[in-house]
Amino acid sequence: xxxxxxxxxxxxxxxxxxxxxxxxxxxxxxxxxxxxxxxxxxxxxxxxxxxxxxxxxxxxxxxxxxxxxxxxxxxxxxxxxxxxxxxxxxxxxxxxxxxxxxxxxxxxxxxxxxxxxxxxxxxxxxxxxxxxxxxxxxxxxxxxxxxxxxxxxxxxxxxxxxxxxxxxxxxxxxxxxxxxxxxxxxxxxxxxxxxxxxxxxxxxxxxxxxxxxxxxxxxxxxxxxxxxxxxxxxxxxxxxxxxxxxxxxxxxxxxxxxxxxxxxxxxxxxxxxxxxxxxxxxxxxxxxxxxxxxxxxxxxxxxxxxxxxxxxxxxxxxxxxxxxxxxxxxxxxxxxxxxxxxxxxxxxxxxxxxx
Amino acid sequence: xxxxxxxxxxxxxxxxxxxxxxxxxxxxxxxxxxxxxxxxxxxxxxxxxxxxxxxxxxxxxxxxxxxxxxxxxxxxxxxxxxxxxxxxxxxxxxxxxxxxxxxxxxxxxxxxxxxxxxxxxxxxxxxxxxxxxxxxxxxxxxxxxxxxxxxxxxxxxxxxxxxxxxxxxxxxxxxxxxxxxxxxxxxxxxxxxxxxxxxxxxxxxxxxxxxxxxxxxxxxxxxxxxxxxxxxxxxxxxxxxxxxxxxxxxxxxxxxxxxxxxxxxxxxxxxxxxxxxxxxxxxxxxxxxxxxxxxxxxxxxxxxxxxxxxxxxxxxxxxxxxxxxxxxxxxxxxxxxxxxxxxxxxxxxxxxxxx
Numbered sequence: 258x259x260x261x262x263x264x265x266x267x268x269x270x271x272x273x274x275x276x277x278x279x280x281x282x283x284x285x286x287x288x289x290x291x292x293x294x295x296x297x298x299x300x301x302x303x304x305x306x307x308x309x310x311x312x313x314x315x316x317x318x319x320x321x322x323x324x325x326x327x328x329x330x331x332x333x334x335x336x337x338x339x340x341x342x343x344x345x346x347x348x349x350x351x352x353x354x355x356x357x358x359x360x361x362x363x364x365x366x367x368x369x370x371x372x373x374x375x376x377x378x379x380x381x382x383x384x385x386x387x388x389x390x391x392x393x394x395x396x397x398x399x400x401x402x403x404x405x406x407x408x409x410x411x412x413x414x415x416x417x418x419x420x421x422x423x424x425x426x427x428x429x430x431x432x433x434x435x436x437x438x439x440x441x442x443x444x445x446x447x448x449x450x451x452x453x454x455x456x457x458x459x460x461x462x463x464x465x466x467x468x469x470x471x472x473x474x475x476x477x478x479x480x481x482x483x484x485x486x487x488x489x490x491x492x493x494x495x496x497x498x499x500x501x502x503x504x505x506x507x508x509x510x511x512x513x514x515x516x517x518x519x520x521x522x523x524x525x526x527x528x529x530x531x532x533x534x535x536x537x538x539x540x541x542x543x544x545x546x547x548x549x550x551x552x553x554x555x556x557x558x559x560x561x562x563x564x565x566x567x568x569x570x571x572x573x574x575x576x577x578x579x580x581x582x583x584x585x586x587x588x589x590x591x592x593x594x595x596x597x598x599x600x601x602x603x604x605x606x607x608x609x610x611x612x
Numbered sequence: 613x614x615x616x617x618x619x620x621x622x623x624x625x626x627x628x629x630x631x632x633x634x635x636x637x638x639x640x641x642x643x644x645x646x647x648x649x650x651x652x653x654x655x656x657x658x659x660x661x662x663x664x665x666x667x668x669x670x671x672x673x674x675x676x677x678x679x680x681x682x683x684x685x686x687x688x689x690x691x692x693x694x695x696x697x698x699x700x701x702x703x704x705x706x707x708x709x710x711x712x713x714x715x716x717x718x719x720x721x722x723x724x725x726x727x728x729x730x731x732x733x734x735x736x737x738x739x740x741x742x743x744x745x746x747x748x749x750x751x752x753x754x755x756x757x758x759x760x761x762x763x764x765x766x767x768x769x770x771x772x773x774x775x776x777x778x779x780x781x782x783x784x785x786x787x788x789x790x791x792x793x794x795x796x797x798x799x800x801x802x803x804x805x806x807x808x809x810x811x812x813x814x815x816x817x818x819x820x821x822x823x824x825x826x827x828x829x830x831x832x833x834x835x836x837x838x839x840x841x842x843x844x845x846x847x848x849x850x851x852x853x854x855x856x857x858x859x860x861x862x863x864x865x866x867x868x869x870x871x872x873x874x875x876x877x878x879x880x881x882x883x884x885x886x887x888x889x890x891x892x893x894x895x896x897x898x899x900x901x902x903x904x905x906x907x908x909x910x911x912x913x914x915x916x917x918x919x920x921x922x923x924x925x926x927x928x929x930x931x932x933x934x935x936x937x938x939x940x941x942x943x944x945x946x947x948x949x950x951x952x953x954x955x956x957x958x959x960x961x962x963x964x965x966x967x
Contacts (some may be wrong), residue, residue, distance in 0.1 A: 277965060293709050302644075335894065335895065336724075337724030337725075337891075337894050338693045338694060338722070338723040338724065339693060339694035339723040339724050339725045340723070340724030340725050340890075340891075340894050340895070342894075352901065359891070367695050368692055368693040368694040368695070368723055369691075369692030369695030370694045370695050370725055370727040371695065372724070372890065374895055393915050397857070397861070410915065410916075410918075411912040411915060412919055412925070413918055413921035413923070413924045413925070414912070414915045414916060414924045415916045415917065415919055416915040416916045416920065417913075418912060418915055419799060419913065426853045426857075428853065428856055428857075436852070436856065438849040438850070438852070440843070440846045440849060444837045444843055444844075453803050468918065468919070469919065470918050470919075470920075487843025487847065488795070488843060488847065490925075490927075491842050491843065493796075494793040494795060494927040495793070497791070497795050497926070498781045498783065498791065498927070499795070501783055501905065501908065502752070502783075503780075504652075505901070506752070506890075506895055506896060506901065506906060507895060512908055512911050512912070513911060518850060524943055534794065535727065535861075536692075536695075537861070539692050539695050539697075539727055540690065540695070540697050540861055540862060546860070546861065550856065550860065553852075553856065553860060553866065553867055556773065556867050557766040557773060557852070557867075560765065560766060560770075560771040561765075561769060561770045561771045562652040562768055562769055562770065563765075563768055563769065563823065563825050564825075565823070566768035566769070567769045568768070569769045569800050570767070570768070570845075571766075571852070572845075572849040572852065572853070
């Protein structure tokens with residue numbers, strides 16, 4: 258959601274406390290609630306507004322409906338030197354993914370690379386959060402997930418069998434912010450369609466088509482159409498392959514088995530994800546590598562621009578700026594969300610957050 | 613290249629013998645020449661006409677110019693349980709990649725996953741060839757490469773700093789052909805632009821833009837413009853990240869360092885690639901997994917189609933059909949290529965191939 262002049266701003270620490278309080282109120286152990294709150298607000302700090310505190314009412318609803326396990330036994334089912342399969346036991350996705358990322362980094366620390374597949378996980382917020390975890394250990398992170406609702410048909414089809422399965426990569430630099438690419442395999446995310454609908458605006462051609470293959474630009478008619486994959490059949494192929502790697506290979510849901518977690522609060526989603534950590538030091542001296550990344554970043558940024566283009570950006574640059582800005586000035590929140598959260602607070606009989 | 617009614621057809625075995633003969637004539641050891649010939653003709657069998665025997669004159673030219681090492685010491689520079697860095701010593705890409713794929717599979721056999729980075733390699737033909745190698749050991753294959761010429765600027769830029777860096781995935785099925793996705797990060801491959809130029813046809817909008825950001829549809833003006841990445845900035849991000857993983861991380865060329873191997877026959881390209889092998893059995897019983905892939909394939913194929921669409925295809929399906937058809941009926945070749953190869957034969961004083 259784009260910020261408007263009327264948006265209020267809140268300190269991230271206040272929002273973290275609020276989220277933790279809400280999750281504790283519905284039964285999550287305090288330490289877990291704090292962990293989830295930290296990751297959710299980190300999403301807001303980085304500008305992933307659709308994946309942060311915005312999701313709190315939905316998570317609370319799902320927990321109350323019995324759709325998530327509040328005392329999960331998150332554990333490694335099978336493992337090798339460099340690989341593991343983690344069962345999330347239907348716990349909150351943030352907790353399951355954090356556990357899995359640790360396993361991946363430990364494996365990479367010993368074997369050079371750690372590939373960890375997950376089953377029985379849940380929606381965990383923006384892909385970048387997890388791809389970035391290995392950065393703190395001078396590792397490269399890769400994250401792939403089966404999305405939490407199907408919005409795409411196979412190329413040429415009209416049945417919604419594919420999610421916009423995202424992938425994220427995080428690569429550390431030396432003085433520059435890390436390169437963090439976090440993309441869905443569709444041209445536009447479904448959240449952007451919803452925002453257009455809220456605002457009464459039309460969508461540009463290329464976001465969606467209808468069942469006859471015609472461009473669909475009225476977001477009110479979104480249910481009649483489908484998101485378009487990036488590069489046509491290429492994006493379809495990527496969504497499919499990411500779904501097989503993150504879902505099928507791990508015994509997690511894919512295709513028709515995917516639960517639309519926006520419409521169904523109760524059925525366990527059996528969400529599948531993959532996190533890969535790569536220990537840079539096994540291929541290259543770490544500092545030299547990071548300095549090379551700095552050089553690449555500057556080579557791209559300082560190259561000749563198309564007329565009218567103000568700046569050539571690197572993936573993750575904008576999120577990094579947003580993170581700096583929001584860490585200093587607070588996280589903006591629109592009136593609708595603010596009211597939703599106030600209602601939630603009164604509903605859960607918990608304190609709200611400072612305005 | 614699309615087949616025309618006038619195309620001649622040749623048995624793959626005859627073409628293999630011819631390619632091996634040509635490579636031996638310019639100094640490649642017989643066993644290596646046969647290996648490269650087998651992989652090049654496999655590209656033709658699978659319909660990758662721009663990456664098979666079509667490349668032979670260029671490879672010969674490069675070898676004669678001293679641009680490739682005919683007696684390379686292809687070796688592992690560094691390794692861990694699950695990871696290796698391979699130095700190709702400027703040998704032919706097919707030989708270097710085949711060596712690296714073996715290393716990746718051996719690592720995966722022991723550690724579950726094998727991640728092998730390459731430096732000082734060369735153009736190796738279609739990405740799918742290498743992603744598919746692990747299939748024979750019931751492994752999933754992933755291949756990433758830095759392309760052999762830059763055809764894309766960073767998003768918003770006009771300097772050609774990025775190649776269309778491809779990625780390929782191969783996932784085995786039980787009764788169905790494997791899922792094989794092999795895509796460049798641009799909407800169209802540069803080869804397709806050249807084909808349009810040869811035929812005097814216009815390109816559709818969306819393939820290229822000019823330095824002012826306007827659609828470029830005249831392929832004769834291709835040098836003034838750039839290939840468009842899939843999904844706009846998303847494809848730019850993928851091309852960048854793939855370049856960093858396959859190039860920079862391995863100490864191989866990336867960005868301004870990339871040699872345009874179509875224009876420069878002499879300078880070593882220091883091509884970078886990555887091959888990953890994943891041992892399925894460490895995450896799932898292999899047969900059950902393959903049967904699940906069959907089910908996914910059928911679910912997609914048999915789902916409702918958009919009107920006018922004859923068949924929903926899975927990635928790799930068309931290449932598989934082409935492989936079956938060409939294995940039985942031979943490989944079609946247009947007159948231009950046929951004449952080029954005849955000229956090459958006389959030039960090298962070797963026998964041609966049966967017509």
